[in-house]
Amino acid sequence: MDLIYKHEDLFAFTKTVFTKSGMNESDAALSAKVLLEADLRGIDSHGVARLSGYIRLKDANRANMNANWKVIHETPSTATIDADGGLGLVVANKAMEIAIKKAKAVGTGWVAIQNSNHFGIAAAHAMMALEHDMIGFAMTNASPLVAPTHSKERMLGTNPICACFPTANELPFVLDMATSAAANGKLEIAQRKGKDLPNDWVQTKDGLPSNDAHELKNGGSLLPLGGHKGYGLAAMVDIMSAVLSGANYGPWVPPFVAFLNPLENLPGNGIGHFVGAMRIDAFRPANEFKTHMDNWIKRFKESIPIDANQPVLIPGEIEYKTKKDRLLSGIPLNENVVKDLEALANSLSITF
Amino acid sequence: MDLIYKHEDLFAFTKTVFTKSGMNESDAALSAKVLLEADLRGIDSHGVARLSGYIRLKDANRANMNANWKVIHETPSTATIDADGGLGLVVANKAMEIAIKKAKAVGTGWVAIQNSNHFGIAAAHAMMALEHDMIGFAMTNASPLVAPTHSKERMLGTNPICACFPTANELPFVLDMATSAAANGKLEIAQRKGKDLPNDWVQTKDGLPSNDAHELKNGGSLLPLGGHKGYGLAAMVDIMSAVLSGANYGPWVPPFVAFLNPLENLPGNGIGHFVGAMRIDAFRPANEFKTHMDNWIKRFKESIPIDANQPVLIPGEIEYKTKKDRLLSGIPLNENVVKDLEALANSLSITF
Numbered sequence: 001m002d003l004i005y006k007h008e009d010l011f012a013f014t015k016t017v018f019t020k021s022g023m024n025e026s027d028a029a030l031s032a033k034v035l036l037e038a039d040l041r042g043i044d045s046h047g048v049a050r051l052s053g054y055i056r057l058k059d060a061n062r063a064n065m066n067a068n069w070k071v072i073h074e075t076p077s078t079a080t081i082d083a084d085g086g087l088g089l090v091v092a093n094k095a096m097e098i099a100i101k102k103a104k105a106v107g108t109g110w111v112a113i114q115n116s117n118h119f120g121i122a123a124a125h126a127m128m129a130l131e132h133d134m135i136g137f138a139m140t141n142a143s144p145l146v147a148p149t150h151s152k153e154r155m156l157g158t159n160p161i162c163a164c165f166p167t168a169n170e171l172p173f174v175l176d177m178a179t180s181a182a183a184n185g186k187l188e189i190a191q192r193k194g195k196d197l198p199n200d201w202v203q204t205k206d207g208l209p210s211n212d213a214h215e216l217k218n219g220g221s222l223l224p225l226g227g228h229k230g231y232g233l234a235a236m237v238d239i240m241s242a243v244l245s246g247a248n249y250g251p252w253v254p255p256f257v258a259f260l261n262p263l264e265n266l267p268g269n270g271i272g273h274f275v276g277a278m279r280i281d282a283f284r285p286a287n288e289f290k291t292h293m294d295n296w297i298k299r300f301k302e303s304i305p306i307d308a309n310q311p312v313l314i315p316g317e318i319e320y321k322t323k324k325d326r327l328l329s330g331i332p333l334n335e336n337v338v339k340d341l342e343a344l345a346n347s348l349s350i351t352f
Numbered sequence: 353m354d355l356i357y358k359h360e361d362l363f364a365f366t367k368t369v370f371t372k373s374g375m376n377e378s379d380a381a382l383s384a385k386v387l388l389e390a391d392l393r394g395i396d397s398h399g400v401a402r403l404s405g406y407i408r409l410k411d412a413n414r415a416n417m418n419a420n421w422k423v424i425h426e427t428p429s430t431a432t433i434d435a436d437g438g439l440g441l442v443v444a445n446k447a448m449e450i451a452i453k454k455a456k457a458v459g460t461g462w463v464a465i466q467n468s469n470h471f472g473i474a475a476a477h478a479m480m481a482l483e484h485d486m487i488g489f490a491m492t493n494a495s496p497l498v499a500p501t502h503s504k505e506r507m508l509g510t511n512p513i514c515a516c517f518p519t520a521n522e523l524p525f526v527l528d529m530a531t532s533a534a535a536n537g538k539l540e541i542a543q544r545k546g547k548d549l550p551n552d553w554v555q556t557k558d559g560l561p562s563n564d565a566h567e568l569k570n571g572g573s574l575l576p577l578g579g580h581k582g583y584g585l586a587a588m589v590d591i592m593s594a595v596l597s598g599a600n601y602g603p604w605v606p607p608f609v610a611f612l613n614p615l616e617n618l619p620g621n622g623i624g625h626f627v628g629a630m631r632i633d634a635f636r637p638a639n640e641f642k643t644h645m646d647n648w649i650k651r652f653k654e655s656i657p658i659d660a661n662q663p664v665l666i667p668g669e670i671e672y673k674t675k676k677d678r679l680l681s682g683i684p685l686n687e688n689v690v691k692d693l694e695a696l697a698n699s700l701s702i703t704f
Contacts, residue, residue, distance in 0.1 A: 077458045077460045107462070108462055148655060153656040165595075227578075229578075235667065236515045238648075240487075278430070282425075282429070282430040284597070289596065292619060303505040305504070
């Protein structure tokens with residue numbers, strides 16, 4: 001059963017959890033904002049459902065709530081950041097600010113981040129570009145759950161990519177997708193509903209096909225999107241996020257969960273992200289681009305549907321509608337998430 | 353049946369075809385080089401098999417062999433090019449040179465191209481970055497064959513993306529993939545072999561599932577890679593290549609074949625590409641990155657295989673081996689391609 005919470009209340013609670021855990025006011029507010037953006041957009045697996053996980057990582061000395069990130073290398077259009085073991089929620093946002101500033105100066109800006117932790121949803125960072133009439137990008141590597149094609153070993157994360165494009169009057173185009181066939185959140189939904197998975201989402205620990213939503217617990221792995229191409233995309237994200245920044249890559253990416261230990265002899269620092277911003281008017285006048293984006297969107301929405309009741313959707317459309325709804329009507333939380341947050345509140349002597 | 357041709361002979365023939373068709377010496381040599389790169393790498397659908405198609409487009413006044421491309425907009429890290437209706441084979445290569453030059457100056461370089469035609473394989477352009485210790489990117493939109501999720505209308509091309517990364521001692525990582533489940537070339541192979549297609553490659557004109565390799569001829573459409581995520585990726589490529597550059601997008605992309613006419617009231621000029629180069633040492637020292645790339649590749653090749661006889665492959669690995677083989681042993685051409693080239697030679701009063 002789901003319980004409904006007001007966005008403002010969840011934000012205030014989340015911010016308090018972060019300040020009580022040693023974060024300064026402004027980083028806590030930013031972390032809460034980024035985390036809540038997931039709940040607002042309907043990406044329930046990446047919102048407050050993860051809050052206690054961040055705190056457990058801090059308790060295990062694997063997330064630094066008092067981090068001092070810094071730029072360790074830069075050119076006019078690029079920078080590399082050492083996140084000092086802090087949360088990606090904060091540093092990816094700061095990195096995006098730097099990317100936007102560089103784009104203002106020289107047309108585009110690109111920032112690679114090492115020594116970080118989970119950054120929430122990619123869209124929360126990439127979409128910062130939109131209000132500046134820029135194209136935004138964000139990607140991250142993640143702890144290994146996905147087997148490359150022909151392997152039964154977990155070597156890659158769900159490694160999401162977000163690319164977003166501003167519009168004139170239509171809702172912006174916001175693609176934010178895992179490069180695995182399905183992210184973990186979708187498996188959890190199938191588990192809760194007791195449903196079988198579609199083909200090609202998971203395989204057994206021996207690399208055999210499976211439709212079991214619990215396959216990961218049995219040592220199985222997630223499968224890349226659409227076979228070997230998804231493996232290639234996930235690998236690209238891993239390399240851009242980690243080999244380029246100096247973070248850990250492939251099977252060495254530290255687990256997001258505190259009860260699993262990182263491997264030894266790591267090749268890098270923490271996990272890695274990559275963000276970027278491209279000024280539209282570095283290519284053509286922004287109003288021209290945005291008018292054509294509206295035209296693009298209208299034409300795609302009018303493309304002939306297979307089923308008249310299911311028109312073509314634009315990437316990001318559902319999330320915008322969900323956010324509008326949830327800002328008005330509140331955010332539904334699964335009862336297990338509620339119990340988890342109540343326990344977290346207890347442990348910090350605050351109320352939920 | 354396949355006939356074997358020496359690379360040098362096919363190059364000389366291709367270059368002659370282009371010069372006889374009005375192209376200057378250096379553009380003809382570049383076009384032949386880019387086209388042959390596809391044959392060498394085993395992407396047979398994008399090599400000399402397309403040569404007569406380019407000439408038919410020229411004969412229909414839809415490809416300009418005497419094009420004067422020019423930069424119409426730029427910033428320190430970006431440029432937009434009007435290709436003057438020429439072949440993408442030439443202009444995408446020139447655009448990549450500009451991207452590399454800008455990356456040398458400010459860390460990264462990004463070039464959007466409008467008013468172009470088919471550019472061959474994306475890898476032929478993106479890989480130019482590798483010898484400069486840069487990451488290379490190339491993408492293009494293409495004539496509409498792919499239906500967005502929930503639609504039965506052809507709205508997107510196979511819209512490929514290439515991303516390539518330099519290495520120290522291993523072969524470079526070169527991902528070059530269509531964002532459709534399968535590109536047209538794979539359907540043609542199935543047609544020749546009289547084989548059924550896997551699920552999720554094509555749908556009928558009514559949007560129903562199909563395994564028929566001839567479905568496109570019956571008005572059906574290709575399907576995006578892995579469902580709605582592939583639609584999102586193809587859309588991203590379309591927007592980066594065309595909405596950003598001022599080219600045609602979506603269903604308005606002019607057909608590659610001369611026997612189909614472009615639509616009327618087009619929103620842009622020709623087809624569009626997008627290329628980019630990122631200097632590795634704009635993020636971290638190039639030797640560090642390349643050593644870690646070698647480590648990445650070795651670790652992935654060692655990941656536990658499902659079948660001991662089929663180890664994990666690295667993107668680009670097969671193509672490097674094919675190129676090495678074909679430079680030594682020659683390029684096999686399908687007999688229909690040979691007949692087509694003989695007819696082309698006849699029409700230009702040259703020998704094949």
